[in-house]
Amino acid sequence: MNIDKSREILSGAREFGSDLSSSAEEKFELTVIGVAEEPEFDNTAESVQVIRERLAELDQSEGKTYWRSLEELSETEEFQAYLEQEFPRQSAPLESGLDRREFMKLLGASLALGGLTACVRPNPQEKIVPYVRAPEEIIPGKPIMYASAITQNGYAQGVLVENHNGRPTRLEGNPSQPGSMGSIDAQTTAEILRMYDPDRSKEVLQGGSSSDWDSFSEAVSSLDGNIAILTGTVTSPTLASKIDAVLNARSGAKWYQYSPQNADNVLAGSEIAFGSWIVPQYNFEEADIVLSLDADFVNSGPAKLKYARAFSDRRRVRTGEDTMNRLYMVESTPTSTGAMADHRLPMAASAVEGFAREVAAAVGLGSTDSHAALPDGWMDALVDDLTNHASVVVAGDEQPPIVHAIAAAINEAIGAVGRTVTYHKPAMAKPEIQSESIKFLVDDMNSGKIDTLVMIDSNPVYDAPADLDFAAALDNVATSIHLGLYNDETAVRSSWHVPQANELESWGDARAFDGTISIIQPQIQPIYGGKSPLEVLSLFLGTADTAYDSIRAFWQSAASGGDFNLFWNHVLYNGVVDDTASAPMRARAKSTIFDEPASHGADGIEIVFRPDPNIGSGKYSNSSWLQELPKPFTKLTWDNAALISPKLAEAEGLKSKDVINITVGDKSIDAPVWIMPGQAEKTITLHTGYGRTNAGKVGNGIGFDANVLRTNEHAHFVSASITKTRKKYKLVSTQLHGILESDGIGDRHITRGGTLADFQAHPEHPGFVHPVAHHASDLYDDFEYDGYAWGMVVDQTVCNGCNACITACQSENNIPVVGKDQVAVGREMQWLRVDAYYGGSVDNPEFFSQPVACMHCEKAPCEPVCPFGATVHDADGLNVMVYNRCGGTRYCSNNCPYKVRRFNFLQYAELEENAMALLQNPDVTVRSRGVMEKCTYCIQRIQQAYITSENEDRTIADGDVVTACQSACPTQAIVFGDINDENSEVAKVRKSKLNYGLFEELNTVPRTTYLARITNPHPSLAVASSYGSDSHGSDTHGAEEGGH
Amino acid sequence: MALSLKRLRSLPKGETDRVIGRDARTNQFPDAGAIDDVVNAPVYVHPLKTPMWWIIGFCISLFFLSIYITSVVYLIAKGTGIWGNNIPTAWAMPIINFVWWIGIGHAGTLISAALLLFRQDWRTSINRFAEAMTIFAVVCAGLYPILHLGRPWVFYWLMPYPNTYGLFPQFRSPLAWDVFAISTYGSVSILFWFIGLIPDLATIRDRHPYKFGKIFYGTLALGWRGSAKHWQRYMRAYLLLAAISFPLVLSVHSTISFDFAVSNLPGWNNTIMPPYFVAGAVFAGFAMVLILAIPLRKVYGLEHLITMKHLDNSAKLMLATGLFVVYGYGVECFIAWYSGAETERYMLYNRVFGSDYGWAFWVLIFCNGVAIQPLWWKRVRYNVWWLFGISIIVSIGMWFERYVIVAITLTRDFLPSSWGLYVPTFWDWAMFIGSMGLFCTLFFLFIRLLPTIATSEMKETNWHLSHVGDPSLRYKENEEEL
Secondary structure, three states: OHHHHHHHHHHHHHHHHHHHHOOOOOOOOOOOOOOOOOOOOOOOHHHHHHHHHHHHHHHHOOOOOOOOOHHHHHOOHHHHHHHHHHOOOOOOOOOOOOOHHHHHHHHHHHHHHHHHHHHOOOOOOOOOOOOOOOOOOOOOOOOEEEEEEEEEOOEEEEEEEEEEOOEEEEEEEOOOOOOOOOOOOHHHHOHHHHHHOOOOOOOOEEOOEEOOHHHHHHHHHOOOOOEEEEEOOOOOHHHHHHHHHHHHHOOOOEEEEOOOOOOHHHHHHHHHHHOOOOEEEEOOOOOOEEEEEOOOOOOOOOOHHHHHHHHHHOOOOOOOOOOOOEEEEEEOOOOHHHHHOOEEEEOOHHHHHHHHHHHHHHOOOOOOOOOOOOOOOHHHHHHHHHHHOOEEEEEOOOOOHHHHHHHHHHHHHOOOEOOOEEEEOOOOOOOOOHHHHHHHHHHHHHOOOOOEEEEEOOOHHHHOOHHHOHHHHHOOOOEEEEEEOOOOOOHHHOOEEEEEOOOOOOOEEEEOOOOOEEEEOOOOOOOOOOEOHHHHHHHHOOOOOOHHHHHHHHHHHHOOOOOHHHHHHHHHHHOOEOOOOOOOEOOOOOHHHHHOOOOOOOOOEEEEEEEEOOOEOOOOOOOHHHHHOOOOOOOEEOOOOEEEOHHHHHHHOOOOOEEEEEEEOOEEEEEEEEEOOOOOOOEEEEEEOOOEOOOOOOOEOOOOOHHHHOOOOOOOEEEEEEEEEEEEOOOEEOOOOOOOHHHOOHHHOOOOEEEHHHHHHOOOOOOOOOOOOOOOOOOOOOOOOOOOOEEEEEEOOOOOOOOHHHHHHHHHOOOOOOOHHHHHOOOOOOOOEEEEEEEOOOOOOEEEEEEEOOOOOOOOOOOOOOOOOOEEEOOOOOEEEOHHHOOOOOHHHHHOOOOOOEEOOOOOOOOOOOHHHHHOOOOOOOOOOOOEEOOOOOHHHHHHHHHHHHHOOOOOOOOOOOOHHHHHOOOOOEEEEEOOOOOOHHHHHHOOOOEEOOOHHHOOOOOEEEEOEEEOOOOOOOOOOOEOOOOOOOHHHOOOOOOO | OOOOHHHHHHOOHHHHHHHHOOEOOOOEOOOOHHHHHHHHHHHHOOHHHOOHHHHHHHHHHHHHHHHHHHHHHHHHHHOHHHOOOOOOOOOOHHHHHHHHHHHHHHHHHHHHHHHHHOOOHHHHHHHHHHHHHHHHHHHHHHHHHHHHOOOHHHHHHHOOOOOOOOOOOOOOOHHHHHHHHHHHHHHHHHHHHHHHHHHHHHHHHHHOOOHHHHHHHHHHOOOOOOOHHHHHHHHHHHHHHHHHHHHHHHHHHHHHHHHHHOOOOOOOOOOOHHHHHHHHHHHHHHHHHHHHHHHHHHHOOOOOOOOHHHHHHHHHHHHHHHHHHHHHHHHHHHHHHHHOOHHHHHHHHHHHHOOOOHHHHHHHHHHHHHOOHHHHOHHHHOOHHHHHHHHHHHHHHHHHHHHHHHHHHHHOOOOHHHOOOOOOOHHHHHHHHHHHHHHHHHHHHHHHHOOOOOHHHHHHHHHHHHHHOOHHHHHHHHHHHO
16 A cells, blocks of 8 residues: 555655764754555456445435545545545644654654645645735734623623634633623633533434434424423523514423522512512622521522622721621531631521521511520520621522521511612523423323423433433423433433534523623534524524524614614623613512411431532533532542531441432432531532433543432422441542541641631731741842732632632643542642631531642742752742753652642643644643643733733733632632732732731741631620630730741 | 582582681681682583573563563653652652662672771672672662653753753752762762772683683773782772772762752651661661672572671671661651651651551561661571571661651641542552562672672682781781881
8 A cells, every 4th residue: 555655755764864864963854755646446347346336335325426436435445544544533643742853753744644645636626715804803822802601500600701713712700790790600611611522412313313403404394293392591581582482383382491400499489478489689798797598609599609709898807997797607518608607507408497487586577486406695696686787688599488488578677678688570581480390391291292392401311300200201202302512311312412502602692690681602613513592493483593693683673772783792892781680679578478387307317409519410510620620628529429417427337438328218329428527417418410321421420310319399408318338439539538636737827717806806916817926037138029029818718619710720721630530649730729627616617718829939949959940930939830841850849838739640631632622721831741830820811911011111000910710719819919019909918917828937938828717706606716826826926927 | 620519519518618628717718719719600600501590580580670671661651640659749659769779779888888998808708799789779779760750751951961951950959969979879889899890800701611701701801910010000999999989878878868858848857867868778788788698698608708707797787777777766756846846746646656657657666676676686696597587677677767758758748738648559569579670680690690709809808817817906906006
């Protein structure tokens, strides 16, 4: 074959070249362009016979037969080999770096292969056209930000998409969108990964076998009978109007909604309280006192980013004059909100109702006979606070309707309505109780009333309540059509599956929690040929409207008056449609709320179902970023676990990683346990989203499926029984557990904290901030940083451990994912981590979240020990890492007291040229194996700011450089900037008396510092809760860094 | 007259003395040539008549060497991740093994250089193979830091050579010092060893029964004729090299200890590290000398040259340095407590009582502290079985010492959130066992191809014994005269 010949030529050329230049130090490879022949075709009678047979075969199959060459027709092995050679699927010949010499060789080889192609018969000419006049806004190498939105459970989170010459690489929050406020959560950040995910479905499937869009549209046009449409929660006005159009056009058509995370309890609660479906919105910026009834308002639900920001804004303490709000929390399982609480009480989910009734009775509503076991004075303090301050009571989405109703009644009684809580029309296009909706749907399916079921962006086979047995019901439907990103559990049981376009690939619109509408703009052509729901629904109307047509058509009719294009451009530019937020409504709670009989908490073991804090209820199962993201507090990765309280573990003789069997009714599952301090005593938390069978390569077969135990009636918590098994399961956590204060960490003063009262008593020298006197001294004069001096401050008071920063960093800095096995041996690569510590008792501890990344020490211990000189300091005080220079001795990591350096033990970064390569940030180097890496303070952004400021002949202003973690942080706990600039935010925050450096006694002079965590307990309940202070600590010790 | 080894071994004990002309009463050889014959007998054997025990031993060593080569190839193909290293335990088995091997080498240098300068003539019968042991141990050790790199192929960047990359070693790093410590140690050891070999190679050249042997050893002998001038220059060069080598006994392992002492980690940042490491190295080295000498003198019938007196002296040195090491443990504990630093105290607590690795500390205390105590008794020091057993235990103990210092210290340092565990993998062990294969392969080649005892020096010592008396006494007399 000619291929072999050309190889010979090539290798000959290589030898020839090396002979010629072997003496020279700087060698240049000579290469010869291989002169190749056409694939030889054996033109014998026999092979002609083969071709005739093949033609006959082709004739029998449908349609016209075209063929290009005899070789192609004969399908000989040689031809196949030739094809493979010419169109290699994956050409990644170089596993480790590309040095110049290899590059030259490869260049030679590709030229030679290019020569091969040149000698093959000419392909039809397809002209490509260069930019003669480039689009005005595109500057090669400079990204453009587009405003768009990503929906989470139907609600819009505004985003700005970083787009590099038509290639979206990164999402950030949109400051003008109320569901984002400029922040972004980990899931939305990871949506970009989901878009590029090579596991996404790429073709239309009919009964599991390959089909195409045209066949599908034909099939749709010939459908008759009753149509049912199942969607998740829909807030999109255009999609809703499209569905309405289908419902109108097709008699008997019905629309059902089901999302495992829904607002059923809120709606049903408002039904009880007000007789209508309205939803509360909380104004935490006004609230001095917050009582949360099992509500994780800072880290779940569509308003979480807004709530987290508003709530945290009231907790920013810098000086002794600052005040802060106070949070009382009763919850069944530790959440980010509970971790921020000033008074937290673990309580079974079913007992919250009784507690709520007690509070209600205490503020003069109803009466109760239940008495929750509360610490002394708790209720008095709570009621005192609620009645004397601007307060609000928040009920959790998982709590039953009556709790929401009681909360509404209390809010009214304490004068919160209109001040700290307002009531609004739901943002949903069609508010309904989804647990009923899905039940009606399954009933209709089972009774044969539905001929065609269209499932849009939902996966009911996996996430619908187990007792409904959706999979079995699906068999009763003649034609089931599934539109989804993945060929998931529902797709494989449907008669049609259509790949869906990601929200970054298609037009759409959606509302935020408060009703504000955002337009979703596509950033790239659907890379896997997906279709938007609007396109699919258009088929049912007999049109072939694109999503763009539909959106434009809807808004042309919706936008009243004025120049539409002006309006449209304005909306796209801002990312929001102005004045679409819903107005507050007047609502009066009914007095009949307390007529409902009280239900009492069960005594036995109770299961609480929660969506996984990282991967949600399955939407992000196939997201490697989120799978590897350590879950808040447990720091578990790649698995879910049954979280149990230390007391239950003791009573049942369980250790973390033991497997228990959990039985609810006649269903049971095996699950590994994880002991969670602060968990309600008899509550077991199960996270959904795991145990997937058709999620994709990443998400398949990891964890256990908690949905098996979840019924429509008990979707949030249920009584259960457990038995211990002999099995063990390997759970992987990024933090060693079982280390408590007794183990020697008590006196290290890693996280420091005290009460607001302590701070106010000693505003100049808070003892808990500098428990041990420290006087830095050095033989040598310090280096003078007279230009910029970059620094960061992390406010531990408002960090709630939500992980948004970690994923933002991962996305910005091209950080690879390493997999469960590598995490298990301690090789996770995230540059930024959120360390979890506990203080106080194991049953109800105080939670500390401490984000830790490279501290950029002014006297960095990593630098002097590197023999290669690969980690050095720059004039602005950045500790920089020169990847090309790093030989990988790893001494720097040993000598780093903060252990923030990450090593490429294997080739973690993917070097293959697949779709995922498009995801990489072009401004950041992709690291090869054997190289150390770490947080750079987003040096690429700093450099960009330098360039911009120098072009504009000015200095970098405060806020010009925003690190990825800082921009994502929902609570703005991270402040970054130039500490030499007296007016910068970071310089001001560093001056706070709460500012301290981690291990500053080692004289590392870290540029990242922390603000001690301040809590604000009720004066009557304030127990000594200062951590970090000990017998050495006293006010006189408060030492100044660098002072003598 | 070449004596066949087989014949020598077949003789009854009294008869051996008669044949080789040894005076059993004074332990002297009236005929100096007999020393050559006894020592060089295995070298004269025709390749095809190589004894079976050697072939078997060599094949076993080759097998382990192939494991080593396999692990190196796999390492370079896959990356450092094939080992159990992680963050925080970024250094582990490869560094442990590196320190262990380099420590073993120290006894060789001590015996050949220091004892020569101190006129301890008993060293002559063990210095040759002890030096060989040093060189082979340095080979095994020296490969580790290179293979340990994340990108081993750029190791030459650590050399200060002019280049267009603008690269130069960063000399504040102890690892840059290591490069010089190890390369100096390796080159000086090889030179010293080879120069010592020259007169013996000439002897073999002269007496080798086969032509290829004459050519091979003749080439190596570099034209040595044994003239007085040769001897004079030889002695001077030898003494000079000894003087150069002697500081290396102290400096090499001190430099290696700086890898740890210069860092800021609790458990590493100790000023006692250099002397403590040197003592540990000599301790481990003498254990290895005994492990090698005891079987060697048996199979080659060298009991008369490497006598119980030599073993006794080695055991005494082992005991002394062992006690020094134990003192080092004590000082570490005291300083950890005395510093008052939380991290130091916890490091000690974790080392001694930690649930994950506390056992390793007690293993090392037993091996290095308890197991050497029987050496106080002469009867133990004169029993090869005891000595061999204790030496093996000491070797294991010294490996554990490095395991505790390197790996366990790293698993728990400052920040509890980043504490981790370290578990060696299959490849960690494969490379370690494989490096022993490399050592044994080299050692088998050595005992087959070269005289295992410095015969020229032996003859000199023998002459002193028979004509002047015990040289150490002679020097004493001189001192008194002065």
